[in-house]
Amino acid sequence: MNNENSSYIKISSMFTRNVIILFAIIFIVNIIMLHSVFINNSQLKINKYNEIIDKAIKYKDNSIFLDEKGKKLLSKNNLWFQMIDNSLKEVSSYNKPLEVPSSYSPINLIHSYKYDIANSSVFIFEKQIMGKKYSYLLGFPLEVVSKYNIQYNTSALENLLHGKFIFILLINIIIIILFSYFCFSKKIVQPLQKIIDSIVIISKGKYNLNIQEKGLYKPIYACLNKLSTALNKSKLEKDLLDKSREKWTSYISHDIKTPLSSIKGFTEIMKDSEYTFTEEEIKKYSSIMYDKAVYIEELVQDLNLIHKLKNSAIHLNYEKINIVQFVIEMKKEILSSPNFFNRKIKFTSYSDVLYINADAKLLRRSLSNFLINFLIYNDDDTNICIDIIKNNTDIDIVIKDNGRGINPDELPHIFEQYYRGTNTNTNSNGSGLGMAIAYEIIKLHKGNCNIKSKIGIGTTLVISIPSFTNH
Template sequence: MKLKLIARFMWTVVSVVIIVMIINIIAVFSFIIYNNTTKSSLIEKKLEDVGIENYTRDFSKYIIISKEAVDIDKDGKSSLDNNNIWIQILDEQSKEVYSYRKPKGAKESYTPFELINQYKYVDVKTGATTFIGEKQIKGRKYSYIIGLPLSKIQREVITINYDNFIGIIGKFIYSILILDAFIALFFAYFFSRKLTRPLNNIINGVLVLSDGNYNLKLSEKGIYTVVYRNLNNLSSTLKSNEIERKKLDKMREEWISNMSHDIKTPLVSIKGYAELLSSDDYDLSKEEVKQYSKIIDSKANYIKELVDDLNLTTRLKNKVLKLNKKKVNMVSLVRNAVIDILNDPSNAEVDIDFICEHEEIEAFVDASLIMRTMKNLIYNAIVHNEEGVNIKVSVEKKDNLKIIISDNGKGIRPEELNHIFERYYRGTNTGKGHEGSGLGMAIANDIVKAHDGEIKILSELGRGTEIEIYL
């Protein structure tokens, strides 16, 4: 993976360099061809725009015959003045017949060798670079010399063997491309190492996480700081989830074990009494049949409650429970929950005070689920404390609805307080031979949250517990 990544990056850089070089070569040749073929008006364009070769070639159109003498029209003179150029016009014997802006030291007649030598090399006497053109007027041929200061343009003579020129140019271009490719390859490798090293760290980090190792810690620096930070955050999240999952699995196993035990006990009773009722070996009285039937019914109801709790907590956990919300008088609902618990004969000695300053406080809730929440919380206050505990239940409305369930009992240990609303959790101080699924508090918490509410618990060991519900 690492070598493939570096190779692809290097190939991309080298390809880009080669393409850019080819484009540059094409652009240079196109520019040269364009400059050599472009023609423009010498009056409208500057010398730098048209090129001296084109300028010399096109200047012939400004040479005219005036009163049987050779002359230059007004536009031609203007162009010479603007470009600081001088001119000599020679007849067929290479003698001067006209000049304009001619410098001192310029000859008035030339031999063919002198013309060639002056064109090929710098004219030392005039200190100028000269170019030569020709024009035919009325059957006669005239030559003209155009001179420019050395400070403006200079000529260097290069002798080229055209048989080898194309090959040399081709080899030169080929060599340049190879050299550039090697240079690009070197720098591509150098920079790819720096740029791909962080990517390798990221890839290795992902592989580590995919193997289930969540102890990943990458240094958060460089251009990939955000990516490193997100990977570290992902590692921390996965590690926390793994710890929570293992913890949840352990608690689920304990819960299943407790649930199996809790179900097994009533099932044994049900099976035993059912065998008695169906056996011909015993002559049972009507009262005994009735008593045994009640026990079977009670144990069956207990098992049903355990299964219902499991079903409800699963639906709440997966958020698939549809709430049947209606406008409900919360004072009556909470009061009825207290009355139902007090009407249970097993709670005859329980002391519960219901406190509310109003007879009607309405809220939009699922009445059956809120009723179950109230009973779960009050019942917990009973079974987790000794007999004689005083429980207070109050309902009040200020900015929002607040229900408080408090007691003056044993309180909850700090290490248990953090787990009190977790599924499958059972406290260590459960009293009165309490039988239950261990889901009561978790169900209450999930129901309140399903109503977009909040539940808080405050407790001090030896002084009691207070639970606040906000809806």
């Protein structure tokens, strides 16, 4: 809330400061304009041109003409000159457009003055030469001087234009528009547009934003960058999960299809009426089909179990267990199996009695699965040790070996569903769900698993379970 208020204060302070600056600029400009209007109240340069041309008109040998100074002035400023006598006929001209007539009727001359002719605004002046009066026309380009015929009430217009009100008002409006554009637009509108554009980019699924975090909206830019990074990470994780799911589905399909193919093959042979089976063959084929069926049944049970574990749909039958005695009995049971009859496991505990709250059946499955994996994926001469250590609130069951180790790229996936490592020479007939099930069981007991491994050095698995409590 404090951050939001500080942002509002910053915006308000900036707005107030800019408004003050705006009015200060307007006031200064108005003073300058008023000074220009009232102190330096010069008119257009028409009268100045007239004074120069008037002096440049020369008379010689009954001929009227302009001197060189007058011609240069007209040529330089794209003006034209025409002198007419009292009969309104041309007696001299210079730089005159072709559209300008050589003689006028009174009405044409009046129209030439009121309206433009040859894209020029015309001004008429008088010149007396040798006691005779002449009129001369000066034509100015329309982009320099334009005239409009307007009918109005003089007193009303004077009141309206008193103090050059409209002119000053227009200048003020222009200043406000320009100031608003260059100041407010750059500091407020443009950054807001940048934020909107960034949101649009994110909405299109492009999460590679890297906005420079500066200015008034720096916290917003930082949030957008964090959001972009989080969404990009989520997208990568989703892609990885989708690939894992596809791979998992492929493995399940393969592991179900393979034993079914064997069962189907043997049943096709056995139903062949042209072939007579001995009792020994029937027992052999039946035993193979039974083993395949049991494998499929166990696979389905594992799938059902891990689904329940993932969704916390299993009720734990908690009981007080001496984990030391529990692990010793489990070790003996595993080593009594023909598959591991010649293997050895070293066991160490600094206390004979350490209690935990656990579901004995599920915990046995989890710990035995972990231990069997250490036995299966190592050579017969590998040293395997189990240590039980009491910490502050947890009991750690540490299983370690000096065996082959696990590839670093495989280690993060070791507890994933349907994962099978590659660093083994053993053809495992497992479902690929054992480690995932064992891990989920420990998590269900509010425990944790941490595994470290190096190729050629060995693997260490630490299983932490909360120690016994009466609650």
